[in-house]
Amino acid sequence: MSREEGKTSSSIPPHPRSPVVGPLEDDDLLLEILLRLPPQPSSLPRASAVCRRWRLLISEPGFSHRFRRYHRGNLPIIGFYDRNPPYLSFVPALEGPDRIPFERLSWQYQREQELDFSTFGCRDGLVLVHVKYLEPLKRHVLVWDPITGEQHNPGIPPGFDTGKRFNGAVFRSAGDADHFQVVLVGNGDNQLPVASVYSSETNVWSNLFSTSLPLKYYTDPFPSFIGLSLEPAVLVRNSLHWLLGAGSVGILEFDLERHNLVVIGVPVHVPAGCHFGSNDRFSIIRTEDGGLGFLSLSDFNVQLWKRKTEYDGVASWVMEKIIELDKLLKIPLD
Template sequence: MRREEGETGSSIPRHPRSPVVGPLEDDDLLLEILLRLPPQPSSLPRASAVCRQWRLLVTDPGFSRRFCRYHRRNLPIIGFYNRHLPDISFVPTLKDLDRIPPGRLSLQPQRDDQNFSTFGCRHGLVLVHVRDFEPLKHHILVWDPVTGEQHDPGIPLGIDTGNRFNGAVLRATGNFDHFQVVLIGNSDKRRAVASVYSSETGVWSNLVSTSTSLPLMDTTDPFSGWCFNGLPVCVGAGSETGSNDRFSITQAEDGGLGFLSLSGFNAQLWKRKTKYDGIASWVMEKIIELDKLLKIPMDPNRNEHVIKVIGFAENNNAVFLYTKIGIVAFHLESLQFKKLPGSRSVAYYYPFESVWCM
């Protein structure tokens, strides 16, 4: 039988086919792909230049927060701050498209009678020590250099800001949107006090105090200036850097508490190990010959300390070292190192680890 024009060979009527949606046209799937871009400063700007759809997705504030949370355990070192400068000046360490202009992440005092210094960096936040001279007043700021947000948590009663005090900032565990600040100072010459601030509650904890054998020192590490029985080596007085430049708290290979100490040109890596009876002690993991690994020229005076610890990047488990060849970032797991730009100042450096979001 002859088919009529337009008749098909099937009794099932045909319908127009739905257009096939590719993976890059599905916003939900595309978001998951973009979320997994490397956390380098150039990643999101380059993605936004692909097309209007990508630009709208990566510039959305909600995506920026997700991107930061996703990479919170994989933060790159994008630069550092120098403790001894009179303001918070950013020094970039990355090159080419990943290099962030220093002015974008620097903080200058707004008044001539004000002075800024850095207490430390952690999890993309900077703890700023602010000194107002007229009238004389000390306070702190928690600053996010990427977003520009600033928070003033105040100073808890009981910490004497007329004496030296120090602090640290960190993201709250399990909640990247909140942070905590720890301040340690003096209530008198022979008693140290500490308090913790939570941005989630907006209050400082009750003071915790302990007696000390020496007055608290204005150092970059809370252990400097004392010789503790709880450390694997004796920690003596600090040097001209304002800290003890022969050791650093680190992360052990198993993820636990580690400790690095310099002995001449060697780095000794220790880890804290708990025995079957519950007693914890220090065990040496390895010894690294830094002069050979970094290819440092031989010095006729082998007793001269030409390698110093001047910073520690917690997320990358890398120490900043002052050496004869310049300042280097030395990764303790891979044993790889990178020479950093800038001067060979012996001042303490605070590595800034963060995700650059648009």
């Protein structure tokens, strides 16, 4: 009986084992691995060259959006744009194999018109282009994606004076790779600082948000708000900041959540006739801890100030450090 049982048991075929699937065989797991590649320009092209399957996964429409969202806030600076009109040339900042040729991302405009181009800044893969015709009142802005070449013309908000100097910024909302917003700041019909927000989702501009400019922020004997410096906006937490210029002194701050426009005084004395934008002696920066900072260059001394908010909600400037450039560079002063 035992022999028969043994014979019977030996004749039973073994149970087939499930094949072992590694992480590179599972598309979902492989996508997660590819998503975590370094955000260098050469990472995805190199991965696409491994095999056809990898290339198909990376080329899916949603992958580039996921890759951008995953690395948001940690993307490398691949270059910058020469802001001098009439052209908008890309200047690469990385070395090979991550170096992108300047002609790949430079502005190409085919229309034969007398136009000048400059940029109000770059953020989240988009460039806010300032387009200037011979007639000042025909100035406007374009939102340009240098990777895809797409252009979007949001127009100009009603009541916004483009005959005077203005500035702006473009950005994407957190986690939204399909839509963007534009903020323009400048003069309104009442000669006061104004701001307006454009949404690509609704395709409309908001109403103008305005603020008064106290007399203490003017350097001209007959004050009127003319405009801002042409330096790009500095994003600090949820607010954009621009230096006032052309006869006024201060920082224009726009809260992106509250849509509140205010003027902040600067921590140093600026003599009359010293206009922001006419030299490099003043600039807004974002400090190491993500706060608002202000740099002032006087002779060979650089002062670094930081904006701090006390427990009672009152904000003030605090001196962080002084850098003596003549000692740092060992420049003889005699």
